[in-house]
Amino acid sequence: MNTPTDESTDKPTTSTSTPPDGLWITTTPLAPDGELHIGRLAGPYVAADVLARFLRADGRPALLTTGTADHRSSVEVRAQRGGREPGQVADSFRAAIVADWRRSGVAFDRVVRPLRDRSYRAGLVRLFKKLYEEGALVPRTRALPHCEPCARTLHGAHVRGGCPHCGAVSGAGVCRACARPHHGGDLTDPVCVRCGAAAVPKETRGLWLPLEPLREQLVEHWAAAALPPRLAAYCERLAAGGLPEIAVTNPGAWGVPVPVEGFTDQRIDAVFEDAVMQVVAHGGLGPSGPALPQQALHFGGFGHALGPVVLLPAVLIALGVKPVQRTLVNWTYRVDDAPGRHGAWALDLLNEYGSDTVRRHVVETWPLGRSTVFREVGLHRTRQVLDEEWNGWLRTLFAAVEEGSGGVVPAAAAGGAGWRALTARLHACARELRVAYEADTFDPRGAVPVLDAVVRGAAEFGRMHRSAPGGPQQEVLTGQLAVAAALAAWSWPLMPEGAGRLAAALGIEAGAPVTAEALTAPPAGTRIVAPGAPVFAF
Structure with missing residues (x-):
């Protein structure tokens, strides 16, 4: 279950750049592991579109981008349950999600498609190798959850257990309830999602990004970014007692192979990929790509705050690039399903x-x-x-x-x-x-x-x-x-x-x-053509 080669992809998508005085608006990449739910639509996507439309109407340039997190482990889990290939699942749900965005009036300038954008994969590999060569990524051996009946080490959505920080049910990597990272080996009562067997710890070697060496620059960035209170408190909790190390590779078979000798049988972790995806696609870190914009604002849910608030700034700092992005996060938009209605799908x-x-x-x-x-x-x-x-x-x-x-x-x-x-x-x-x-x-x-x-x-x-x-x-x-x-x-x-x-x-x-x-009437004599249907809604 490997990522399709570049030869099997669509035509490359050209890079869309932002004028220096414009605002680059990004939103959290959405995993194409299901249809668009009203809770997902209600978070960052409509809000980001509202801002972009306002700015453009005002005559100010704005670039609105997002992506689909094709390599998330949840896509692979969905594929395994349905007896399909992960790429097929990602492609089909991506098409449905993009259509629902359009139907809702959310008009992205670009949607990054990791499986289909030829230049994207090359940019991600180039960025990863550069971080490794700069010494920002280091080998570590950690005890990760392992399923003996399935004979595989578990990561991401392949394992479920209690978050070591807040106790909520979580996969490995990042807890969506408290947004704090963990490597999976510290989950309480971990079980394999595929077979339900209890997972046991197994020493596994991978590449990690230590954040503590970047503490001074990260704290400076957080102070300058004027974070909302909840994000500021989140960063303070992360920094208390030493900033964590983030796993940037996993032992799975789905995703982009790690371009570092000794780890080529592993994949670049989706937590890392989601954080840098839109920067890579923008071309701002390429050898001859445009400079990153001076103003950027990210919209996302709190459960995904680690990427834009911590991981992306850390990557930029490690490469000698000053982070510029501010972040707005929403809390959970839960659904109270009415009797007889199965879910709240955006399209319905x-x-x-x-x-x-x-x-x-x-x-x-x-x-x-x-x-x-x-x-x-x-x-x-x-x-x-x-x-x-x-x-x-x-x-x-x-x-x-x-x-x-x-x-x-x-x-x-x-x-x-x-x-x-x-x-x-x-x-x-x-x-x-x-x-x-x-x-x-x-x-x-x-x-x-x-x-x-x-x-x-x-x-x-x-x-x-x-x-x-x-x-x-x-x-x-x-x-x-x-x-x-x-x-x-x-x-x-x-x-x-x-x-x-x-x-x-x-x-x-x-x-x-x-x-x-x-507040100006149309010119005198202009014919008013009343529509045959309601103007707003229907």
Whole structure:
């Protein structure tokens, strides 16, 4: 079960570089060992896309990348259970995951495919060899779990036991509950996942990356990175009593062979590969590749924090490169399955509720500072708000424009009783939205109630004038169309599908900057083409 050779791969993917003044946004590589679950979608991927869309609408360059962790041991375990090859499992689930990302409106500039990108494997091998030649990687002999009935030493998802740090059920390598590394030999009550036999310790030689020699530079990096409180506490715990050593090879047969004499029968460990994957693919560490960007922001779950927060900076420091990446991590997004529903697969929910509903709901419940629980009843309420309040106002507005001005934007300037006060509130909303969307203060959860306030304010303004003698005046219709144009721009990062439909109905370009200037009606005479279906959600 070896990785396919380069000759069997697709055409190489060209490197996508970031302008020096742009932001490189990365997300944790996702293991293609199953379909995309709503909990996975709700973590880093939608949030990262929201930021990228905001920056691009603002005229600032942004590069959004991710990858699939094809060589994770969980892919091999899934393949063994189904009697398939790991490469087949990775390819099939990768295709499904990428399709679900697209369906949800997450638009990556690049998705690294370790099995299929020709240049990637060569870059990974080159980086690994360089680290070994620089003395950053050293041989170590450690007692790893071994299954005697299966006659193999276990690593990653091939073994299960209690985490030596927090006691949670864990595989070998990194505990997804506390994010702390361990080599598997220190698991409590380890068992083989394949046959269920108790694992016994066996001395195994491999290559490791000691972090303690890099302590001073790592601590300096963590201080400069302005880590969120939970990450800062995590790094402090790691550093207490001496930084650990990280296994960078494993005794398995799935993955990229180790390019170091004496270890060629082993594979580069997926924990190491996931950490460096996007840097390798970016070309920033190649002999003639572009320099790494000056600004980088990583989105990921806390259980995978070791890679971007510790391992990648350590690799860069060992190579004499200053780390630049900041990290945002979310907590666990758990699923409370309703009776009769088997799981919460992203594709099922996207098909049933649409990307606007799903994106808004997972952002509104984004587990940034706490663990949250997904319940489908909450998704239903989100769709109800979008349909009854957002679409309800837009339907009424489109009908009023058809009746009051023949379906075109009136020539009158925006106005009417209460317009000045509404405009002042909307300008304040634009400022609040920029704070919620901006990279330095990013928390898109704050955008949801602000956008609702925009819709409710416009709807109240329209109702007030509809009840006046003679109905709404032309300037009132123009004012509401100005709010609709602003809503198309301001909701674009969060709900691009509906925002795009609204922009098309108004005859304006989608993806305008999130600014007060967006509060401008389309040119007089522009025909308003009300869509035959709901604008947001469905």
